[in-house]
Amino acid sequence: MTKRKAVALISGGLDSMLATRAILDQGIHVEGINFFTGFCVEGHTHAIRKHDKPKRNNALWTAEQLGIKLHIIDVIEEYKDIVINPRHGYGAHINPCLDCKGFMVKKAREWIEENDFDFIITGEVIGQRPMSQRKQTMPIIAAESGAHDRLLRPLCAQNLPVTLPEREGWVDREKLFDFSGRSRKPQMALAKQYEISDYAQPAGGCCFLTDAAYSTKLQDLWRQRGDKTYELDDIMLLKVGRHLRPQPHYKLIIGREDGENRFLEGYRRQFTALRASKHNGPLVLLDGSFNNEDLQQAARIVARYTQGRDEESVDIDVTHHINGVVETLSVKPMSSDDIQQQWHI
């Protein structure tokens, strides 16, 4: 008998781990797939800020625990249309969760067609998430992705119509589950049954677009540009530093610690950079357009974040990215009262 093959969407969280394990236990060959959108919390951000030790990538870690291969796919470019024009709209912030899930299942469907696999599994649970994991949205994802009955959700399969792998007897529906709702207890119990004690966050929190502060920064970027576009560097920089917009036409990105300063160093060729020459302080990038008056204002703000903040004058080196010219501005640090609350994005 042909051994059937499934691809599992592996997020690095518990649900996709359990769903995969349930199908592996039925003798199916499973490989994992993970999509990198640029907004994934999992992965790179831990590398920016200083930590005692680097954090693991949970999708890779999960795959290793399950003993399966993992294919990580860069979907940054294609994903832009999901973020910018979500057919089903946004959630509480600018999270296009339903479109996102449909997109990922569609990409998985394309992958199984290219690689001669039989079906797709996800860790979705009816009622687990308010936008994308509801009884009404499950068929929408299956239909819009083109996966139809090749999409199996092992953790809630018994609450859904029979899918191809169940109908064909590739998997036993009786050995699947009927989880529903927001409670995590069934997943915890199943994890215990599988003797899985180490896993990443139980649910959610995998995407920066669900984060209020991040969403505000992205909306500010779009507002100032006058259109909803972005490049990878834009969305990376929104994750880093303190963002202050003292004028509509420019903002400062201020490193908060050594790791962020080092990360921002990599952008010196793309942005004008400011840093105190005689005092300890952050590396700051200027994003936007600015004149000499703006530069003076920016330098005074930068001086505020240095160890010379209480001095009469602080020297700030301004490195212009266009020609590499460095000029030194001697400025009086701005007082904390003069740094307006509404400048903070």
Place this chain on the structure above:
Amino acid sequence: MNIYQLDARRLLCPMPVIRTQNFIKKLEAGDQLEVTCTDPGALIDVPTWCRINGHKVIGTITEEDEIRITIEVDGS
């Protein structure tokens, strides 16, 4: 056996893993790939990716802010 080099400096994980994965797809069994990264997360992620996909890490060197990971491509 050929030796190849991949520059993944300034890329943050998982991009060094993705670039490594995509590069190795084009290589033959026994070929070696030397990946240079600056993200310390690559020290964990690239070897993990290699283990789960059957490739062998045959050397890791860390010099200042750069990490060089040498991988031997699996034949199976």
